Amino acid sequence: MSFELELLNSNLIQKQAINEILKMNEKSAKYGLTLTEQQAIALVKTRSDSLKNAGRIEFNGGIIDKLILAFCDSPYITQENYEDSLHELVDIFYSFKNETIDRISDNDLIAFMQKSFNGTCCGSLELLSARELPTLARKLNCIHVTDLSEEIDDEY
Amino acid sequence: MTNIDRIHLIDRSKLSGKNYFASLIEQGRFYALLSDTEIERIQIESLTLLAKQTELFNHGASSSIPIEKAQDLLASILYTLGVQLKSYASPEDAIDRLKTENLDRLFYLGLKKINRKILIAKQTHLRLKRCLFKTKNVFYRLTAVDGINGFFKVYHPKFSAQEIHITADYPTFNGVDDLDGIEFIEKYLQNLTHENRFCSYFSEIAVHHLLCGLDEDYQKILLNVYEPVLIASLGCILTHHAGRDLNLNHKDIHTLANLFSGKDTDEVEQLIKNALDKLIAELGCSSDLSNYLRNSITKIAVSIKNAAHHNCLDKVFLIPFSPEDHQKILLSYGQRMDDKSYTAILHHLLQCNSADEKAEIICNRISSFGDLLEILQDADLMQEELLNIFRKIPSAVIAALIKRYPNEDFLYDESELKIYYALQTFKNLLPEEVRLQLEEAAKVIHFEIE
Numbered sequence: 001m002s003f004e005l006e007l008l009n010s011n012l013i014q015k016q017a018i019n020e021i022l023k024m025n026e027k028s029a030k031y032g033l034t035l036t037e038q039q040a041i042a043l044v045k046t047r048s049d050s051l052k053n054a055g056r057i058e059f060n061g062g063i064i065d066k067l068i069l070a071f072c073d074s075p076y077i078t079q080e081n082y083e084d085s086l087h088e089l090v091d092i093f094y095s096f097k098n099e100t101i102d103r104i105s106d107n108d109l110i111a112f113m114q115k116s117f118n119g120t121c122c123g124s125l126e127l128l129s130a131r132e133l134p135t136l137a138r139k140l141n142c143i144h145v146t147d148l149s150e151e152i153d154d155e156y
Numbered sequence: 157m158t159n160i161d162r163i164h165l166i167d168r169s170k171l172s173g174k175n176y177f178a179s180l181i182e183q184g185r186f187y188a189l190l191s192d193t194e195i196e197r198i199q200i201e202s203l204t205l206l207a208k209q210t211e212l213f214n215h216g217a218s219s220s221i222p223i224e225k226a227q228d229l230l231a232s233i234l235y236t237l238g239v240q241l242k243s244y245a246s247p248e249d250a251i252d253r254l255k256t257e258n259l260d261r262l263f264y265l266g267l268k269k270i271n272r273k274i275l276i277a278k279q280t281h282l283r284l285k286r287c288l289f290k291t292k293n294v295f296y297r298l299t300a301v302d303g304i305n306g307f308f309k310v311y312h313p314k315f316s317a318q319e320i321h322i323t324a325d326y327p328t329f330n331g332v333d334d335l336d337g338i339e340f341i342e343k344y345l346q347n348l349t350h351e352n353r354f355c356s357y358f359s360e361i362a363v364h365h366l367l368c369g370l371d372e373d374y375q376k377i378l379l380n381v382y383e384p385v386l387i388a389s390l391g392c393i394l395t396h397h398a399g400r401d402l403n404l405n406h407k408d409i410h411t412l413a414n415l416f417s418g419k420d421t422d423e424v425e426q427l428i429k430n431a432l433d434k435l436i437a438e439l440g441c442s443s444d445l446s447n448y449l450r451n452s453i454t455k456i457a458v459s460i461k462n463a464a465h466h467n468c469l470d471k472v473f474l475i476p477f478s479p480e481d482h483q484k485i486l487l488s489y490g491q492r493m494d495d496k497s498y499t500a501i502l503h504h505l506l507q508c509n510s511a512d513e514k515a516e517i518i519c520n521r522i523s524s525f526g527d528l529l530e531i532l533q534d535a536d537l538m539q540e541e542l543l544n545i546f547r548k549i550p551s552a553v554i555a556a557l558i559k560r561y562p563n564e565d566f567l568y569d570e571s572e573l574k575i576y577y578a579l580q581t582f583k584n585l586l587p588e589e590v591r592l593q594l595e596e597a598a599k600v601i602h603f604e605i606e
Contacts, residue, residue, distance in 0.1 A: 051220065055222055055223050055224075056220045056221060056222055056223060057220065057221060057222075057223050057226045058219050058220040058221075059203065059206060059207030059210055059219070062219050062220065063219055063220070094220065097218070097220060098222075102214075102218060102221075102222075105217030105218060106217065106218050106219055106220075107217070
């Protein structure tokens with residue numbers, strides 16, 4: 001048996017994540033949104049793929065429950081588009097976690113996504129991923145560059 | 157049964173110094189000391205530990221982490237566990253602890269041990285710096301002082317305990333191959349402390365002259381100082397000098413060659429061991445230093461045996477060289493001509509076809525060594541033309557050129573390579589006596605920095 005990361009990131013994590021997603025039904029049900037076990041499994045699969053694509057790893061239930069909590073009261077999300085939206089939101093989340101080079105916390109990124117989605121994006125996930133989040137990433141990078149040039153100025 | 161009676165199944169040589177934890181689990185499984193269920197439990201606990209460390213690393217702000225960072229964190233966890241597990245009396249005892257203790261607890265204890273090791277290593281380093289042997293070899297001080305200081309500054313055992321971060325450029329005689337992180341530094345510092353203490357028994361100037369015997373520019377060479385000093389002092393004992401003197405001469409090398417002639421490695425080792433006992437007594441070495449010296453003997457015996465076999469003992473037993481006692485000529489590149497005059501001469505050279513005329517121009521119109529070097533490169537001369545010029549310029553200038561182009565290393569410019577090859581041809585055409593004189597003269601020439 002090995003202690004390689006890939007092996008450690010086993011079914012155990014997947015099972016934990018599915019349970020956490022299903023638990024969120026209790027909270028989302030009051031907005032008319034629920035997920036079946038199959039849908040939860042599919043979401044966990046999306047999470048695994050997104051993490052893999054982003055070159056990242058996660059050890060607990062992850063952010064799906066947080067995304068559910070943040071988006072379940074959105075006027076733009078219905079039971080019909082609930083699962084699809086979550087798939088996309090998961091993918092967008094990890095992709096932008098990398099884009100922002102981990103300079104923003106999970107909670108802050110989800111809060112920004114929620115605010116933009118319900119606000120300027122009027123429920124468009126396309127606008128969220130193609131306009132709002134890249135703008136945020138640029139702003140964060142600018143802050144970093146400014147900090148860096150200030151540091152260089154300080155040195156000389 | 158007490159621990160003494162315990163049967164030890166695990167072969168310690170199969171345990172890795174760097175990856176102790178993983179190799180211990182592997183051996184434990186192989187000898188059925190750990191069941192699959194137990195290993196699975198250990199895996200799950202290490203995963204929990206990784207999740208916990210990831211959260212700490214992210215300050216609780218992110219539940220995911222880039223894979224590379226997670227791998228580093230896992231390597232750090234396993235390293236820390238390894239440090240703790242190495243501390244038990246035997247690998248079997250370590251496996252018992254793995255069975256009974258939570259990994260979290262073992263990790264905590266390992267981290268405590270690492271922090272203690274850091275404190276001890278810092279003290280060792282402080283003592284080493286206080287009495288660092290003074291040698292002109294730049295790598296010695298650079299690693300022993302600056303490199304190790306750098307390690308302590310950037311070492312972060314909580315998240316990257318296995319990292320070394322620095323390149324320990326200066327090579328200790330006994331290498332440190334199978335350790336990482338603080339364990340590497342700890343061992344490296346121990347080795348360096350022993351070697352430093354040994355070198356400190358000898359005068360700095362004697363060691364300087366000894367190393368000049370190896371190479372006058374030893375200051376900039378990545379070499380181990382302890383080895384030639386130890387070998388030379390052993391050579392002194394074997395030729396009935398005081399071990400501290402380090403003053404072997406050609407006659408002594410001849411004596412040593414007779415002594416080692418036809419001996420196999422074991423016999424050489426025995427002779428060296430006897431000499432070392434005398435040296436230890438002469439110097440009054442402490443027991444830990446004596447052990448370090450004794451541990452060096454096998455490697456040294458092999459070098460001596462091989463050198464004796466190839467009739468080149470003087471490459472192992474160095475003969476001191478005192479550059480201060482030898483003539484030194486400081487050569488200036490001279491007053492350069494102005495650009496306009498230089499361009500005119502160069503233009504003239506490129507115009508004329510006769511090799512003799514070119515040689516005349518260079519000999520009569522170039523007066524500084526700097527201009528000569530430049531014109532030889534710029535004038536696009538053929539080998540025959542270069543040889544013609546060499547025949548006409550004074551021997552002292554040839555000696556300076558030999559010094560300037562001692563070998564083709566670092567000559568990447570085609571024109572410089574052309575000069576070098578022409579010079580070699582020219583030297584080979586000279587009578588041997590003249591050639592040797594020129595080479596001797598070149599040795600004492602030193603160029604002024606431009």
